Amino acid sequence: MRLKLPSAKFIRIFAFCAISMLTAGVLSPIKAQQYTDQRTRCDTITIGGPASWQPVSYIASDGRQTGLGIEILREYAERHGINVRVDIELPWARTLDLLLQGKIDVTAGAYFNDERQRVFQYSDVFYADDIMVFQHVDRRFEYASIKDLKGYQGARPHGGSLGNKIDTYSEQQLDIIYSPTNDRIFDLLRAGHVDYVLIARYDGLATLRKLGIEDKIIAVEPPLDHNPVRMMFSRNSPCVEHVAQINLLIAELAQNGTIKERTQYHLEQTVFNRETGS
Numbered sequence: 001m002r003l004k005l006p007s008a009k010f011i012r013i014f015a016f017c018a019i020s021m022l023t024a025g026v027l028s029p030i031k032a033q034q035y036t037d038q039r040t041r042c043d044t045i046t047i048g049g050p051a052s053w054q055p056v057s058y059i060a061s062d063g064r065q066t067g068l069g070i071e072i073l074r075e076y077a078e079r080h081g082i083n084v085r086v087d088i089e090l091p092w093a094r095t096l097d098l099l100l101q102g103k104i105d106v107t108a109g110a111y112f113n114d115e116r117q118r119v120f121q122y123s124d125v126f127y128a129d130d131i132m133v134f135q136h137v138d139r140r141f142e143y144a145s146i147k148d149l150k151g152y153q154g155a156r157p158h159g160g161s162l163g164n165k166i167d168t169y170s171e172q173q174l175d176i177i178y179s180p181t182n183d184r185i186f187d188l189l190r191a192g193h194v195d196y197v198l199i200a201r202y203d204g205l206a207t208l209r210k211l212g213i214e215d216k217i218i219a220v221e222p223p224l225d226h227n228p229v230r231m232m233f234s235r236n237s238p239c240v241e242h243v244a245q246i247n248l249l250i251a252e253l254a255q256n257g258t259i260k261e262r263t264q265y266h267l268e269q270t271v272f273n274r275e276t277g278s
Contacts, residue, residue, distance in 0.1 A: 039102075039238060040238055041238055042082060042105070042237070042238040042239035042241065042242060043082060043083060044082065044083040044084070044085055044105075045073060045077050045082055045083070045084050045085070045105050045106060045239050046085045046086075046087065046103070046104050046105045046106075047069075047070055047073055047084065047085070047086045047087070047088070047104070047105070047106055047107070047108055048087055048088060048090060048095040048098065048099060048104040048106070048107050048108070049067070049069065049070070049088045049095065049107045049108035049109055049110075050088065050092060050109075050203065051065075051088045051089050052182060052203055052206045052207060052210075053067070053109065053200060053202065053203045053206075054067070054202040054203070054205075054206055054266055054267060054269065055067060055068045055127070055202065055262075055263050055265075055266030055267045055269075056068055056069045056108055056109035056127060056129070056229055056266075057069050057070055057088050057107075057108035057109055058088075058206065058266075058269075059088065059089070060269060061269075065086045065087075065088050065089075066266070067088075067108055067109075067266055068108075068109075068126065068127060068259070068262055068263055068266055069107075069108030069109040069126065069127075069229070069231055070086060070088075070108045071262055072126060072231075072246070072249065072250060072253065072259075073106065073108065073231070073246070075249065075253075076242070076245070076246050076249050079249075080242075080245075087104070088108065091159070091180065091181075092157065092158075092159045092160050093158060093159030095107065096159065099120065099232065099234045100119060100120075100234065100236070101234070101236060102234045102235075102236030102237040104234065104237075105233065105234055105237040105239040105240075106231050106232065106233045106234070106237070106239065107231065107232045108231065109127065109229045109230070109231065109232075110122075110161070110229070110230060110231070110232040111129075111160075111161050111162065111163045111227045111228070111229065111230075112161075112163065112164070112227075112228065112230060113161045113163060113164045113167055114164060116161065116232065119235070120232045120233060120234065120235060121232070121233040121234075121235055121240050121243055122230040122231070122232055122233070123230045123231035123232075123233070123243055123246055123247055123250065124230065124247040124250050124251070125228040125229065125230055125250075126229065126230070126231070126250045126253075126254070126259060127228075127229040127259070127263060128226055128227065128228050128229060129200050129201065129202070129226070129227050129229050130200065130201040130223035130224075130225075130226055130227075131162050131163065131166060131198060131199070131200055131201075131223060131224045131225045131226075131227060132198075132199065132200070132201045132204060132219040132220065132223055132224060133149070133196050133197075133198060133219070133220045133224055134186070134189065134196060134197040134198075134199065134204050134208075134217050134218065134219050134220070135189075135195070135196050135217070135218060135220050136189055136190065136192070136216060136217055137215070137216060137217070137218055138216075139192065139195065140220075141195065143196075143220050144222070146165075146166065146169055146170075146174075146224055146225075147173075149174055149196065150173055150174065152175070152195040152196060153175045153176075153177070153193075153194050153195050154170075154174060154175065154176050154177075154194055154195060154196045154197065154198055155176065155177050155178070155179050155185050155188050155189065155194040155196075155197050155198070156170070156176055156178060156179070156185070156197065156198040156199065157178070157179060157181075157182065157185060157199060158178035158179055158180050159178075159180075162198060162224075162225070162227070163225055163227045165225055166198065166224060166225055170198070176198075177194065182199065182203065182204070182207040183207065183210070183211060185197050185199070186204075186207060186208065186211060186213065186217060189217060190213060190216060190217065197217075198224065200227075201219055201223070202267065204219060205219065231246070
């Protein structure tokens with residue numbers, strides 16, 4: 001959809017290598033470089049990202065792959081005569097592996113951390129997200145800061161970052177397990193195998209709505225952290241040369257109110273339609 005402007009725990013470098021070796025059919029970094037050498041022009045932007053991260057990137061009830069980050073990239077592509085391909089249905093770890101190789105050009109959104117910065121190229125910030133502690137209503141415990149999570153067992157999505165602060169502290173101080181999918185991570189909490197889940201606010205709420213367990217699991221205030229969201233580009237993609245111009249577009253859309261308007265629109269959408277079961 002074209003934007004309507006107002007009228008007046010951890011992805012480490014070694015993990016990428018391991019995933020590349022273990023994933024069938026995926027090119028090695030050397031072959032990926034050969035791939036990008038053959039593709040010297042950014043005539044198509046291939047967008048990856050999470051499939052249930054409102055408002056950044058998600059699958060709507062009618063099956064559209066949409067979200068604020070996707071819309072910004074579509075707007076840029078339309079202005080510059082570039083094609084767009086969106087695939088946000090891949091597992092996040094797989095998406096990052098393909099991004100590393102340059103087979104995906106950009107993710108519609110990602111949190112910043114130092115190790116990613118060494119591998120990928122970030123855009124400027126276009127949104128900010130709350131990281132929440134989700135607890136079962138029947139097994140609540142007192143929580144005010146990340147230090148209060150010590151002594152409990154938690155879970156978080158596999159392959160993703162929750163930002164430098166949470167990544168570092170959870171690795172060093174917390175008892176954390178990693179789940180491959182959001183559905184599974186909340187199954188662990190519902191069954192009592194873990195005491196809490198760390199996940200972005202709207203990512204978590206959308207999954208709870210999908211599973212129909214909003215009355216069983218809740219997001220506990222205050223947020224654990226408030227993370228800026230940026231697009232993340234492959235350094236092995238010719239589209240990385242467009243980052244500076246995309247940053248100018250982000251600034252324009254923030255200044256004229258479009259980002260605020262579209263953020264509110266996407267937060268109000270029903271990601272999972274209970275009547276259709278989608």
